[in-house]
Amino acid sequence: MTEPGTPSPRAERTVPDKPALEGLEARWVERWETNGTYRFAGDRTRAEVYSIDTPPPTASGSLHVGHIFSYTHTDTIARYQRMRGKDVFYPMGWDDNGLPTERRVENYYGVTCDPTVPHDPDFSPPADVATKRQDFVPISRRNFIDLCEELTASDEKVFEDLFRLVGLSVDWTLQYTTVSQRTQRTSQRAFLRNLARGEAYSQEAPSLWDTTYQTAVAQAELEDRVRPAAYHDIAFHRTDGAGDLTISTTRPELLVSCVGLVAHPDDERYQGLFGTTATTPVFGVEVPIRAHPLAQPDKGTGMAMICTFGDTTDVIWWRELDLDTRPVIGKDGRFAFDPPPWLTTDRARHAYGRIAGKGAGGAQQVMVELLREGGELLGEPEKITHPVKFYERGEKPLEIITTRQWYIRNGGRSADLREALVDRGRELDWHPEFMRHRYENWVEGLNGDWLVSRQRFFGVPVPLWYRLDAEGRPDHDDPIVPDEADLPVDPQSHVPPDFTDDQRGQPGGFVGDPDVLDTWATSSLTPLLACGWEEDPDLFALTYPMDLRPQAHDIIRTWLFSTVVRSHFETSTPPWRNTALSGWILDPDRKKMSKSKGNVVVPTELLHQHGSDAVRYWAASGRPGTDTAFDPGQMKVGRRLAIKILNASRFAINLGPAPEGAAPTEALDRSVLVALADLVQEATRAFDAYDYARALQRTETFFWSFCDDYLELVKTRAYGEDPDDTGAASARATLELALSALLRLFAPFLPYASEEVWSWWQDGSIHRAPWPDADALRAEAGDADPAVLAVCADVLGAVRRAKSDAKVSMRAEVTSVAVDDTDRRLAALAGAAQDVRDAGRIAELTWSASTNGTENEIRVALADG
C-alpha cells in the first residue's frame, strides 16, 4: 500500500440536505468490508507494523457492555496508528475451548459428556431439553465435541456481527479460535517444547480440586467466598492418660483424616506435649503432637488438627512434618464407601459407616452427632462466617485431593525464575503505569507452579501417552511424545509411534493421557498463535513481539502473566511492548455490572437506540484503567456531537470550495489555525501515551467552540457573493483545512460520522487518511496571533450576554460596543473587527487602551426596543 498523500477536497461535492446518523452503520460496515479498508497488508517492515493481541472473548456467553467499552478503547488506538501510517495487524480470536463452552453446551442441549458412551454417528441432540442436570443425556466424547463446535460457530458469528456494528477496525480475515486444529497444534507444540526443556513436569501431589466439575484447578483460578461455618470444640485424648486436649475446627467431618495435632513451638501451654501422641475421638486413631510456626496461638485453643487435606495449610504441615496420608474424600466430593484401613476398632468402623458415601455437609452433621454421643463435643458449635476457597466458576468449596497433574514452571517454586519474570514485566510499558504493581504483587506472591492439566473433555489434549508395565501400571516418568509433525494428536484415539491400537490399555501396551490443558495454557499463547509462530515465519517476523496487549485488569494474574511466562520460555522476550488495562463498567449504583446481579444491558439495544458513534463516545470518555459508570446520558452527548459534526460540516462544505491557490490570509483565520495546531499536537501526544480519552476530550472542547465562535464569526465573510473576494477565499480555505483536520481527529472515536462527512467532499476513506500534521497547520498560520480568536470570542460573548439579559433575540441590533483592553489584544481585535461587527450585528465597534494597562472591559449598548 502506498503512503497516503495529504488529503485534498474534490471539485464536486455531494452533501445531503438533511444529514442523519440513521443508516450510517449499515452502509459503512459494508463498504469497509468491500474495500478492505482495515486489511493488514503485510508487505512492509516490522517498524511500519502495529500489531495488537486482541483478547479473544469467551464464545460461550454473550457480549456485554464491558466488551463494547474496552474493545472500543483498543479500536481508537488501532485507528490512530493506522492513520499514523502503520500497517495495523488487528486480528480477532474466539476463546471457545474449555469449561465455559462445555457448560453452555450441556445446558443448551441438555446433555453431558460421558467418555464411556460409544460414539453415535447418527446422533442428534434431544428434542426436549432437560432443565435439571441429573436429567441430562449422557453422550460420547466425540458427539459432545461436535456439539461444542456447532454451537460455538454460531455464537461467534453473532459476536462478529456485533463487533462490526460497534465499528471495530479488525481485519476480519485474521480470525482464529482456540479450539481449532491450528490452535491445538500450536498449544501442543508449545507444551512439548516446555516439556523438552524441563519447564513442564508432572507430579502426584495434593492439589485443589473442584468436586462439581471433577477437575484440578490452578491458584490463579481461585476466589474467596464468605460462607457460614461453625467452630466445633472437640476432645482429643492424651495417650499418656493425662487428660484431654481441646481443639477447635470448622471441619469436624475430616476427623477421620486426622494425621496429627500442631501448635506453635513457643506456645507455653503445649511445651511438654510436642513429640507425644493423642488419640482422636470417635475413631481412636493415635496421632503425633508436633510444633510448627504456622500454628497460631491465638486461634481457637492454639492447637489445631491436621487432616489430609482440609486446607492448604494442612498440606504445608503434612509435607514439612512428614506426616501420614489419610485421604477419604473422593473426586466426587464424597466419603469413600469402604472404611479406611487405619480404622481398626469396631466402634471406629461402625462410626465410619455412618458417614460413608456422604458429601461434606452431610458427613459433618453425622460427625457432630457421633461426637455428641461420645461426649467428645465440648459445648455447642459456635456459628461464624469465614472465607472459603472456591474455583471461580465453581459452586462448591474446593477440596484438596492427591492426584497426578502436569505443571508448567512459573516461578512459584524458584526465586530466580520469579525474578526473571518480574523483570520481563518491567520491560513492558503499562497503561496506566500503576497496573504494574498488580503484576509484581502477584508474581511475588506465587506459592506453587502452574497446574495446567484439567480433567475435562473439550479442550486441547495433553499430547502424551504412557507405557504400561506388565501389571498394567502406567510409567508416568517417561511419557511417549508425539512427533511435532503429527500434531495435533488426541491420545485417546491416536496411537503412539511403534504401538498398535489393540495395545491400548493392555499390560505392556500404552495408555493415552486422559486430560486436557487448562484454557489459560492455550490462551497464554495468543501472541504466538496470532502471529503464526512456527507456521508462518514471515508473518511472525513482521508482527512479533506485538505492540499492544489490551485487556481487563482482573486477569493480569492469569492471562497477562501466563502469556509473559510462555513468551519468556519460547522466545526469551516479552510478548509485547505495551499493555493497556481497561477498567470495569459500573452501574449507576457503583456496583460492578454482572449477569448475576441482573443489571446487564444488552449491547445491541444500546447501539440501535443511540447509534454506534454515540456508544463509542461514551466508551472512549472512560480514562484508561479507570472504572466507569454506565451512563446513557454520555451516549446522548455523543450522539449530539456526531449530529453536530454532520451539520457543521454540511454548512462549511456547502459554502463552496476555496478558489484555486487560496490560502488563509485573514488574522482571525490564521489565529484559529494556530489553536488547531496546538490541539493536534496535544491529541497526538495523548494518543502516543495511550490516553485516547484525553485526545477525545480536547478535540471535542475545541470543536464546540469552533462551531460556536469561529463559525459564527466567519460566517458572513465566508458567504461572500464573489468567490474571489480575498476575505471569503481565506475563510473557505481555512474552513477546509480545519474541517479536514477536525474530522480526522474525530475519526478514531466516531468512525461513522467522520467517514460519512469525508465521503461528501474527499476521496478515499478517512480511516486511511494521514493523521493531521501540527507543523503543516502552523505553517499555514504563519506568524498569526492566537489572541485574535480569543478577543473576538470575548467580545461576542459580551454581546450575547447583553442580549440575553435584555431578553432579546440574538439577531437584535447592537448600537455600539466599546472595548477597553491591552494594546496587544486591541491590535488583535482590530485585525478582525469586521467579523466581530457582522457576527454581533454591531453598528459601531470602538476600542481604547485600558487605563491601567491590564484590566479589560466591554460595554455593550443595545438599540432601543
Place this chain on the structure above:
RNA sequence: GGGGGCGUAGCUCAGUUGGCGAGAGCGUCCGGCUUACACCCGGAAGGUCGUCGGUUCGAUCCCGGCCGCCCCCACCA
C-alpha cells in the same frame, strides 16, 4: 496484615511540569424559531477542591497524619 486506586458544583468527571477570577457536560432556572443544526442556539445560578498540619512569596496540585469509599493479594484450625 501487604499492595494499589480514589475523595473537586445536585450527578458524571477534567484540571500533566505549584500561580487561572477553579472548569466541562448532564441536571436546574431564564431567554431565543438566529438563511448549518429546535436532535438547536444564547445566558444564569451552583464549589471553604474530604480533613488537619508541613514545605513555599503562593498549594486543588508537593510532603506527612487522620477520615471515608473501592480494587487486588495474603490469612482462612
